Amino acid sequence: MSIDLQVLKFFQAVATLGSISKAARELNYAQSNLTARIQQLESELQTKLFYRHNRGTTLTDKGKVLLSYTDEIFKLIDEVKIAISDDQTPKGPLVIGSMETTAAVRLPTLLSKFHREYPTVDFTLKTGTTEQNVQGVLQYELDGAFVAGPIEHPDLTCKIVIEEELVLVTNSFNPPLSSIKEIQYRTILVFRSGCSYRTRFEEWLQSEGVIPEKIMELGTLDGIIGCVSAGLGISLLPRSVVEKYVKEAHLLLHSIPSQFGKVHTLFIYRKDKYMSTSLKEFIEMSNNGTLLGNHARLV
Template identity: 60%
Template sequence: MDLHLLNIFRTVARLGSISQAAKELQYAQSNITMKIQQLEKSLQSPLFYRYNRGMTLTDKGSLLLAYSEKIFHLIEETEAAMKDDQTPGGSLIIGSMETTAAVRLPPFLSTYHQTFPKVDLTLKTGPTEQNIQGVLQHQIDGAFIAAPVEHPALIQKEVFEEEMVLITDTKHPDISSIEDIQTDTILVFRSGCAYREKLEHWLHQEGLIPAKIMELGIMEAIIGCVSAGLGLSMLPLSVVSKHIQEGSLKQHSIPHPYEKVKTVFIYRKDRYIPASLTAFINLLPEKVKT
């Protein structure tokens, strides 16, 4: 199959427009149209639905796009493997939950950067599910996520164990049972967050429907709103211990088996592991408890 045609197809699929693809690839629109028609004829299947204002993939087009991404990623991986002299360098993109990035990673990342200064290290934060998909789709090289995770394409290494606590403002009464929070607003990260899923699972198991769930995008917003008395949340003790000690938050214990969450580092088992990622993995600490 002609890689040149596949690249044109990928570009049109990504942009959803012949004109936009022609502009990016610096080709005439008629040339792009002819190439797509040539590919469709070769595969004996329409790849796009055409509209006045753009194009969308057919089922066959979506399938071809998935295979195309794998093909081009494999080519890029092959080139990287051939150029890799086993000296850590180049780009390394790591994903992480925001809480882990804020509390656990700074000393480790500083050590890595000082030890391997030729590596262009990028850290991207997001919820666990987003990080898993990022690794699976080759968008990031590895990620710190909340366990458990079970996927045949992933390798995982346990690095942290977090103690989870409920946090409220300091005036909130002590919480002795799940019923004590049934009228509270629950403050959570967006969908895909493992901590949110664990809290919601606990509430579901107890048959409790929260009065209100408020979704906030960043950790600082959750902590600030809880401190102001807007509601309660569940976060790792390592994240909120400073605020508790300073007297701006109040912690409440969580019963077994909801009080512990393991953090693991994941990466693909079916990809070439560059020296930069190997060095990163080797530098990871053994499991650290709160």
């Protein structure tokens, strides 16, 4: 028995869109012909792949198994095309994820240099939480990402970039904190769920038996800095990120216990994915000190 790639592409489209009619429109293919090809595939495999209903189609258990293999097949085909066409010259798309704090403070110099040296690389930077970036790499949406450690996953290669020191950030106009217990009466300013700094903040407070009365989520670093500066609340951020704001934003930085105040920034990528020349050069440029100055290394 042999299955051609076209019918697998048809099957994948129907499974993804949940409807033969939608898949036919998407593929610009006659619905009747698409239906016949799916039925032929089911006959060849001697199993039912879809439940048909008035809202469209739903995968059977066997259909779900086939879809997982189909997705893998097309990923491998894409990698083969990339590997064969790779002439060791950095070019084409490169999609990198990053935490917003890293993107704002650590990456501008690196990205500027990378663009100057490799202008034919179509570079895209996507910011998100550590959790979002990890999932992006695992789901092949990102070629690599800067995240906060620790990260342990059998499919990922993780390289330490640098150790960050997290500090408590408060407004210099408000009365200074005399005890950690006072934090429960302040508004806690954090990034959205999935941010490793937020998780570390919550772990520290929990260890001290402190339950803050109010937690406010903000989407950007500038938003958090601005709100702390205005006296709206306090936050936990890397010292390297907030040091430049101390004078102009009237901020105070407070050290916290080292078991909660030290965090590694990692660069992660999939072990099983072909590493393009563009990604190799990006990692190499990061490794030569461009990323964080002379003290920064990917190890």
